[in-house]
Amino acid sequence: MLSRLSRPRIVALCSLPVVGLIGVAVFAPLPFSVAQPGLTANVLGKNAGTPVITVSGTPTRKTSGELRMTTIEATSPGTRVSLGQVVDNWFRGDRAVMPYDAVYPTGDTVKEIERHNTAQMRQSQDAATTAALDHLKKDPADVKVTLRLADVGGPSAGLLFSLGIVDKLDGDGSGGDLTGGRTIAGTGTIDADGKVGAVGGVALKTQAARRDGATVFLVPKAECADAHTNLPKGLRLIPVTSLDGAVDSLVALEKGTGKIPSC
Template identity: 70%
Template sequence: MAIRLSRPRALALCALPVLALFGTAAFAPLPFTVAQPGSTADVLGDDKGKPVITIKGTPTRTTEGELRMTTILATAPTADVGVGDVVDSWFRTDRAVMPRDSVYPTGGSEKEIERHNLQDMEKSQNVAVDAALEYLDKKPGSVDVTLHLADVGGPSAGLFFSLGIIDKLVGNGSGGDLTGGRTVAGTGTIEADGTVGAVGGVSLKTQAARRDGATVFLVPKAECKQAEAEQPDGLRLIPVTTLTSAVSSLRALDQGGKVPSC
């Protein structure tokens, strides 16, 4: 026998499964990671008492200003992220919900992920040295570069390692600093040929940069829109695609020339 229900009652009955689903989801962990602005580090300075960049085999110069690589701080791969965490992040500019696989694409245990991230960092450092020396037309055999940055994993500091090496060796090429004495921050992977790649989490990294005193942020051009989404006041965004374009933009900024913008 068919039973005819009033519209309010029908809607109420239809809503019950949905409410039950939301109720279950509220207590079930979701496949997300919550990220926030992380630490920054000046690659021209020291890290835990050791120079981040050590160069032997050729004269180096004393630098002023800062080149700050930026990071995000994400919940651990095994951390439970619930609906409440997701909803809270929607209403905050200093939090972002990201698919767990995009932050930890390799999977595995925390130790395995940490090991992989450190391997990525080591590879990134080696490539950054190659890219900088290639830009300067110097042979690796006659210049010994050592990079040290503890407790940071992944490849996103590549561009800034290369810029730091260039600043320590030749500055802006006219006797001044590549930074122009400013605090310059940014992010981006680097290839041996100088190509700069996207990294993710840019809108959070701009906040970390401004918090730590940066007035200029170098961002992979493909991520300009993300950087603009939460652009802090007082932080200038400069898009880059290659190591050469990054150096050229910093020189132009210091000399009052034309500088690209997002």
């Protein structure tokens, strides 16, 4: 899940006594992007004044906890960073130097990339709704779910969307919050069958999650090792591979019973 970071500042140094290959290498644009922890949004609440999840056709329940989707912010599309910037950011725990094509894999212009990310978000929302209603054994013909999240694109909020729908309609299955009143964050794509996929940028997303009050972070199991990189103190990792497994883990955490997987 990606939001944009302002264009990086490059200080131009003029009238240097020696301008050679080293100077060219330091300031030449490279095919990288610099990323940092981005915004988080509670899918059980409002975003830009509008509820993220709206359900009609069936009763919903009040929730008390938070389910926060997470993002990274990256240098603007079309921006290439210099070797100097790569070196400056390489060893920072709150920054990551990523291949440009890994951040913006499709399109050369801002509009092309935004269209691609918007399409991915719509597909992710459709899959999240299908997976959640299937988990709850509800007929999609009887229940209408609308998902709105401004200024964010890509597919990696899928898992959190599904969990938010489940919590609003069923909670933990016995009347309690799926979150147990906690602030829980996470990331992960989801398909219509409820399978959770890897996303990238997990180490930065854990920092965004802890910054915004989360104590638990749901991470695609395949990215456990990445999630441990610079893991903030006080943030518990729970690996997931499916929506069913994520729900089971949160119910076990909320009730204090059963085995909860760990990275």
